Amino acid sequence: MKRNLINETPNLIGQTVKLSGWVNVRRDHGKIIFIDLRDRTGIIQMVVIPDKLEAYSAAKEIRSEYVIEVEGLVKERPGNQSKDDNLTGRVELEVDKINVISSVEEDLPFDVSKSDLNLPIQTILDNRNLSLRNKKVNDIFKLYSQIIYSYAQVMREHGFLEIKSPKILSAATEGGANFFKIKYFKREAVLAQSPQFYKQAGVGAFERVFEIGPVFRAEPHFTTRHVNEYISLDAEMGFIDNFGDIMNQLEVVMKRIISDVKKNHSSTLAEYGSEFLIPDKFPKIKLTEALEVLKKEYGKEMLGIDIDPEGERLISDWARKTYNSDFVFLTHYPTSVRPFYAMPSADPQYTESFDLIFKGVEIATGGQRIHNYEQLLTSIKKRGMDSKEFESYLEMFKLGMPAHGGWGLGSERIAQKILGLNSVKEAILFPRDVKRLTP
Amino acid sequence: MKRNLINETPNLIGQTVKLSGWVNVRRDHGKIIFIDLRDRTGIIQMVVIPDKLEAYSAAKEIRSEYVIEVEGLVKERPGNQSKDDNLTGRVELEVDKINVISSVEEDLPFDVSKSDLNLPIQTILDNRNLSLRNKKVNDIFKLYSQIIYSYAQVMREHGFLEIKSPKILSAATEGGANFFKIKYFKREAVLAQSPQFYKQAGVGAFERVFEIGPVFRAEPHFTTRHVNEYISLDAEMGFIDNFGDIMNQLEVVMKRIISDVKKNHSSTLAEYGSEFLIPDKFPKIKLTEALEVLKKEYGKEMLGIDIDPEGERLISDWARKTYNSDFVFLTHYPTSVRPFYAMPSADPQYTESFDLIFKGVEIATGGQRIHNYEQLLTSIKKRGMDSKEFESYLEMFKLGMPAHGGWGLGSERIAQKILGLNSVKEAILFPRDVKRLTP
Numbered sequence: 001m002k003r004n005l006i007n008e009t010p011n012l013i014g015q016t017v018k019l020s021g022w023v024n025v026r027r028d029h030g031k032i033i034f035i036d037l038r039d040r041t042g043i044i045q046m047v048v049i050p051d052k053l054e055a056y057s058a059a060k061e062i063r064s065e066y067v068i069e070v071e072g073l074v075k076e077r078p079g080n081q082s083k084d085d086n087l088t089g090r091v092e093l094e095v096d097k098i099n100v101i102s103s104v105e106e107d108l109p110f111d112v113s114k115s116d117l118n119l120p121i122q123t124i125l126d127n128r129n130l131s132l133r134n135k136k137v138n139d140i141f142k143l144y145s146q147i148i149y150s151y152a153q154v155m156r157e158h159g160f161l162e163i164k165s166p167k168i169l170s171a172a173t174e175g176g177a178n179f180f181k182i183k184y185f186k187r188e189a190v191l192a193q194s195p196q197f198y199k200q201a202g203v204g205a206f207e208r209v210f211e212i213g214p215v216f217r218a219e220p221h222f223t224t225r226h227v228n229e230y231i232s233l234d235a236e237m238g239f240i241d242n243f244g245d246i247m248n249q250l251e252v253v254m255k256r257i258i259s260d261v262k263k264n265h266s267s268t269l270a271e272y273g274s275e276f277l278i279p280d281k282f283p284k285i286k287l288t289e290a291l292e293v294l295k296k297e298y299g300k301e302m303l304g305i306d307i308d309p310e311g312e313r314l315i316s317d318w319a320r321k322t323y324n325s326d327f328v329f330l331t332h333y334p335t336s337v338r339p340f341y342a343m344p345s346a347d348p349q350y351t352e353s354f355d356l357i358f359k360g361v362e363i364a365t366g367g368q369r370i371h372n373y374e375q376l377l378t379s380i381k382k383r384g385m386d387s388k389e390f391e392s393y394l395e396m397f398k399l400g401m402p403a404h405g406g407w408g409l410g411s412e413r414i415a416q417k418i419l420g421l422n423s424v425k426e427a428i429l430f431p432r433d434v435k436r437l438t439p
Numbered sequence: 440m441k442r443n444l445i446n447e448t449p450n451l452i453g454q455t456v457k458l459s460g461w462v463n464v465r466r467d468h469g470k471i472i473f474i475d476l477r478d479r480t481g482i483i484q485m486v487v488i489p490d491k492l493e494a495y496s497a498a499k500e501i502r503s504e505y506v507i508e509v510e511g512l513v514k515e516r517p518g519n520q521s522k523d524d525n526l527t528g529r530v531e532l533e534v535d536k537i538n539v540i541s542s543v544e545e546d547l548p549f550d551v552s553k554s555d556l557n558l559p560i561q562t563i564l565d566n567r568n569l570s571l572r573n574k575k576v577n578d579i580f581k582l583y584s585q586i587i588y589s590y591a592q593v594m595r596e597h598g599f600l601e602i603k604s605p606k607i608l609s610a611a612t613e614g615g616a617n618f619f620k621i622k623y624f625k626r627e628a629v630l631a632q633s634p635q636f637y638k639q640a641g642v643g644a645f646e647r648v649f650e651i652g653p654v655f656r657a658e659p660h661f662t663t664r665h666v667n668e669y670i671s672l673d674a675e676m677g678f679i680d681n682f683g684d685i686m687n688q689l690e691v692v693m694k695r696i697i698s699d700v701k702k703n704h705s706s707t708l709a710e711y712g713s714e715f716l717i718p719d720k721f722p723k724i725k726l727t728e729a730l731e732v733l734k735k736e737y738g739k740e741m742l743g744i745d746i747d748p749e750g751e752r753l754i755s756d757w758a759r760k761t762y763n764s765d766f767v768f769l770t771h772y773p774t775s776v777r778p779f780y781a782m783p784s785a786d787p788q789y790t791e792s793f794d795l796i797f798k799g800v801e802i803a804t805g806g807q808r809i810h811n812y813e814q815l816l817t818s819i820k821k822r823g824m825d826s827k828e829f830e831s832y833l834e835m836f837k838l839g840m841p842a843h844g845g846w847g848l849g850s851e852r853i854a855q856k857i858l859g860l861n862s863v864k865e866a867i868l869f870p871r872d873v874k875r876l877t878p
Contacts, residue, residue, distance in 0.1 A: 003678060020678045022839060039678075040598065040646040065839040105812055105837035129835040132644035141645070145601040152591065159479065162584040164670045164850075166869045167606070167653050168619075170876035180607075181622045182630065184667075185659065185873055191621065191630075198869060201878070205571035206580070207479040214606050214652065220624065228623075231603045239442060239459045239478075373544055392878045396568040398544035400461060400504040411603075430605045430637060434624055437609035439640070439831045 001071065007041035009091045012074045019044070019093065020069045020101070022133065023062055025113045033059040036113070037070065037093070038133075045077070046070060046093040058098040064113065065133070067102040070095050121423055128430060128439050139268040140427055144415045146264055147257055148212055151233050151411070154256040158249065160208040160235060165198030167191055167214065170392075178218045191216035194408055196341075197393045199236035200369060203404045204396050207238040212411070220434050224423040225309070225361055225413065229432040236406030243343070243352040243368040246405045247329055250356060250364060251282050253409075254327060261418060272419040277326045283319055284329040284354075290315045305334045313360040330355045333367075340379045343368035343405070352405070359417040366407025373397035440510065446480035448530050451513045458483065458532065459508045459540070461572065462501055464552045472498040475552065476509065476532070477572075484516070485509060485532040497537040503552065504572070506541040509534050560862055567869060567878050578707040579866055583854045585703055586696055587651055590672050590850070593695040597688065599647040599674060604637030606630055606653065609831075617657045619667075630655035633847055635780075636832045638675035639808060642843045643835050646677040651850070659873050663862040664748070664800055664852065668871040675845030682782070682791040682807040685844045686768055689795060689803060690721050692848075693766060700857060711858040715765050722762040723793075725771045729754050744773045752799040769794045772806075779818045782807035782844070791844070798856040805846030812836035 001018040009017065021039035033048040033056065048059040055070075062068065072095040109127055110119060112134045117124065124131040131137050152162065168182060168189050179190035195211050202209030211234045218228065235253075240246060258276055262269065269275075285293075287305060294300040294307075298314045307315070307330065319328035332350040335342065342351040353367030370376045376397055380387045387394065415427035425431040430439055440457040448456065460478035472487040472495065487498040494509075501507065511534040548566055549558060551573045556563065563570040570576050591601065607621060607628050618629035634650050641648030650673045658665065674692075679685060697715055701708065708714075724732075726744060733739040733746075737753045746754070746769065758767035771789040774781065781790040792806030809815045815836055819826045826833065854866035864870040869878055 020841065040600075067839045067841045101841055102810060102836075102839045104839050108838075129640050129643055129838055132640075133838075138644060141602065142600060148601060148603075149591065149595065152588065156588065161479075161581060162587060163580065163868055164587075164653070166668055166871050168655070168668055168871050168876065183620050184876065185657070187876070189876055201568050201571075202868075204568055205577060212651075214603070216607070218624070229605055229607055371541060395878065397541075399547075399568055399572075400506045400541045400543050402459065402506045402540055429602055429641075432605050432607050437607065437623065437626070437628055439834065 003069075005041045006037065006039045006044045009044055009074050009093070013076055013091060014074065016071060016073050016096070017093075018069065018071050019046075021067070023064050023066045023068060026059070026062055026064060028060070035059060035062065035095075037068070038135075043135075044091065044093055046072065046095050048095045048098070052096055055095050055098045058100060059095070062098070062100065063104055064108060064111070065104045065130075066100055069099040069101055071097040121425060125425065125431065125436065132429070136271055137426075139265075139271060140415060140419060140421070141429065143261060143265045143268050143419065144411070144427060146261055147414050147418075148231070148233070148411055150257045150260040151210070151253060151409075152212065154253050155210040155235065158208070158252070160210045160237070161202070161206045163199070163202050163206070163209045163211050164213065165192070165195040165202075165211060167216070180216050180218045193217055194232065195234050196408075199234055199406060200341075200393075200401075200404065201396050203236050203238040204399060204401055207402070208236070210235040215408075222434065223309075224425075225416075227412070227424060227428060227431050227433055230424075230428070231411040233409040233411050234406065235409075236404060238402040238404040240368065240403050240405055243331075243354065243366075243405050246366055246368065246407060247282075247284065247331075247354055247356075250366065250407055250409070251327075254282075254356070254358070254414075257414065258418075268419070274419055276418075277320060277324050279323055279325040279327075282327040282329055282356075283323040283325055284331055285315075285319075286332045287330050287334075288332070290330050293318055306337050309361075312355075312357050312362055316357050316360040319357070326359050328357050330357060338367070340383050340385060341369045341376065343370050356407075356409075358414070359420075361413055361417055363413045363417065364407045364409040366405065368403065368405035371397065371401040371403050442508075444480045445476065445478045445483045448483055448513050448532070452515055452530060453513065455510065455512050455535070456532075457508065457510050458485075460506070462503055462505045462507060465498070465501055465503060467499070474498060474501065474534075476507070477574075482574075483530065483532055484528075485511065485534050487534045487537070491535055494534050494537045497539060498534070501537070501539065502543055503547060503550070504543045504569075505539055508538040508540055510536040560864060564864065564870065564875065571868070575710055576865075578704075578710060579854060579858060579860070580868065582700060582704045582707050582857065583850070583866060585700055586853050586857075587670070587672070587850055589696045589699040590649070590692060590848075591651065593692050594649040594674060597647070597691070599649045599676070600641070600645045602638070602641050602645070602648045602650050603652065604631070604634040604641075604650060606655070619655050619657045632656055633671065634673050635778075635847075638673055638845060639780075639832075639840075639843065640835050642675050642677040643838060643840055646841070647675070649674040654847075661873065662748075663864075664855075666851070666863060666867060666870050666872055669863075669867070670850040672848040672850050673845065674848075675843060677841040677843040679807065679842050679844055682770075682793065682805075682844050685805055685807065685846060686721075686723065686770075686793055686795075689805065689846055689848070690766075693721075693795070693797070693853075696853065697857075707858070713858055715857075716759060716763050717766070718762055718764040721766040721768055721795075722758055722764055723768040723770055724754075724758075726769050726773075727771070729769050732757055745776050748800075751794075751796050751801055755796045755799040758796070765798050767796050769796060777806070779822050779824060780808045780815065782809050795846075795848075797853070798859075800852055800856055802852045802856065803846045803848040805844065807842065807844035810836065810840040810842050 004017040024036040024038040027034040035046045072093040215232045331354045356364040412427040416424045443456040463475040463477040466473040474485045511532040654671045770793045795803040851866040855863045
């Protein structure tokens with residue numbers, strides 16, 4: 001007998017089917033045992049009566065999270081019991097046979113069938129294999145999967161080629177600090193902090209490229225928005241007129257992600273109470289102007305021309321009130337806080353760069369890059385860096401490069417902010433931080 | 440003026456347009472200068488005449504690979520000159536203006552406009568930024584991009600969830616050898632050789648998962664089929680009846696990739712002379728039987744029950760002749776050459792496992808895994824391994840796991856074999872081997 005999925009049962013009323021899955025809940029009412037069976041498509045109530053001797057005695061022994069295979073008759077659920085808030089609430093299974101595939105070896109630390117686990121994140125992550133079986137937790141990753149797929153789709157539709165760049169690098173590029181070191185045969189190597197140089201090389205060959213891949217940051221952060229390994233949604237585009245082209249493309253991407261998530265994961269959005277303010281055009285504001293707003297509207301003064309996480313939260317709050325927008329671009333960051341390859345603005349104190357803030361958190365950083373070899377060399381020297389360390393990078397600028405720029409976009413932060421999760425770690429299957437390397 | 444792409448020009452005859460790209464070839468005929476301009480969509484011939492003074496003097500200075508922006512009139516190409524082997528061969532651009540965006544700083548080591556570079560792989564990789572501009576080389580990565588997209592699409596269509604697992608692991612799992620070591624803050628960690636344990640965890644939460652991500656192997660190989668970092672197309676599926684379900688799913692995947700590549704990259708296949716023998720059903724043959732074929736048909740005897748690369752080439756040749764198939768599954772590898780988690784067959788000397796051979800090279804390894812906690816513990820102990828090292832892995836089997844299995848599929852080897860490339864490194868943008876960490 002072929003297995004049916006639980007979400008198919010409403011169309012199989014009156015038929016005998018085989019279902020498989022996990023025991024979500026078991027309720028022993030003496031004469032009748034109710035078992036809620038869970039598979040990847042939903043949950044169905046099953047009824048086991050003493051007449052079915054073998055099934056009934058098996059049901060007596062079964063506990064939560066056992067993996068079972070059952071055969072039975074799909075029936076319409078009696079009127080007063082039917083739950084119309086979900087599809088399979090309209091049917092139940094009258095069980096004929098039960099086959100236990102796997103039992104549970106120990107007492108479970110918590111009940112995954114609850115609608116909300118309501119546990120400290122530490123407990124959720126320490127018991128990741130179990131917590132992932134909770135529907136509300138599980139749904140995070142179905143939505144996450146949509147985000148990376150929507151990204152791949154929208155980028156391809158706009159002529160970007162998907163590339164995969166190496167994560168093992170010969171030496172620290174982009175500054176040198178915060179790289180994880182690897183022993184690579186007889187040499188030392190580092191893990192890539194970003195695909196920056198490789199996606200720029202991609203522009204030289206393909207004009208427009210994107211990458212979905214891990215980046216590694218050896219930063220000893222202890223915040224709700226940092227991890228040491230995450231999946232970055234990168235892009236780089238050539239033949240731009242100015243860095244506004246990059247922001248426009250990123251806006252298209254974010255609108256597409258939100259729209260796909262609304263279309264395909266509306267029940268998850270409802271489960272988390274997620275709502276969005278998406279304007280026709282994302283507001284763009286210069287960082288210096290944002291700092292003035294912070295001072296005037298919130299009495300917050302920053303040291304120097306930069307913004308901290310609290311400032312990002314406040315400016316996001318302000319954009320929400322002023323522009324009806326959950327998104328806001330901050331532009332023209334000072335040269336001093338951007339890498340050597342950032343394209344200077346007309347006033348060379350500033351750069352043609354931006355951050356994108358979504359619901360109070362920076363989710364993307366981007367900008368135009370210098371594409372002229374001599375200008376790049378000058379920028380490296382001006383910062384007291386050694387151009388020899390960048391020889392392999394500089395090489396491509398001797399070969400003819402178009403005006404270009406791009407972004408790095410944190411995939412897990414998008415999921416975090418869409419669902420309003422407290423920590424980005426909740427949106428990562430097995431997060432890595434300073435203290436956590438398991439499971 | 441908005442930029443037009445070169446492949447749009449056949450529909451813009453009689454119009455003045457702006458094009459941007461690289462100088463593929465420049466031919467100075469004295470009175471007339473011809474420039475072939477290349478962008479990501481194609482190549483167009485441009486004509487510059489002395490009447491257009493500024494453009495003409497710019498064209499005099501221009502060299503191969505300069506990045507330029509031009510304005511001009513799209514014209515039908517005179518009959519006897521038109522090349523109908525490509526779309527843009529029917530049109531040319533009469534240039535009005537030329538604007539040089541980037542020049543080339545040095546003499547180029549080779550001519551990228553040739554249809555075939557015909558260079559040693561060492562030279563191609565040492566000059567990667569340049570060699571990628573050659574159309575035939577460039578096309579490899581457009582096809583590669585299709586492979587990973589087709590994989591994501593077909594897996595999703597079959598109910599698999601895309602996951603991203605960590606690449607930094609706390610300790611050597613799966614044996615211990617051939618891991619790259621990382622300094623992770625105050626600890627030692629390793630780079631993931633495969634997402635094996637995490638995709639199995641994915642089965643416990645989502646039933647069916649797939650991942651597209653890098654894996655790292657510290658193996659000092661010097662072959663045309665190995666690199667130390669590659670993109671693995673992984674999958675793991677729960678609630679299987681037997682490991683035939685896994686092979687069937689993988690067959691669906693490979694057929695889809697081949698069919699998408701044929702549909703969308705037929706000119707690249709023609710360029711490389713690629714042809715395929717795809718049978719209705721991929722042949723499956725037991726490894727022991729394959730060894731007998733090798734002995735009988737090719738006079739090749741293996742030591743013990745295992746197969747080497749030459750044996751894979753020969754058995755592939757045999758499958759091509761016998762089954763009209765470029766694919767062949769070898770099944771039931773001995774327990775001794777498979778990991779501790781491999782599901783034993785009825786005869787416990789063998790496992791419910793397979794390799795998939797495509798045109799002479801193993802592209803995938805897979806099989807059913809042990810899903811019972813006690814059985815897994817016994818398997819670990821039987822091999823003299825320490826179960827404490829696998830504590831975090833074993834944990835999930837105490838929670839109820841369905842019968843499951845999956846595969847790891849080498850994405851770059853698929854591209855290599857589809858195009859008949861000598862080395863897998865030709866199908867990787869920036870390959871990493873024992874000696875190569877740059878560019």
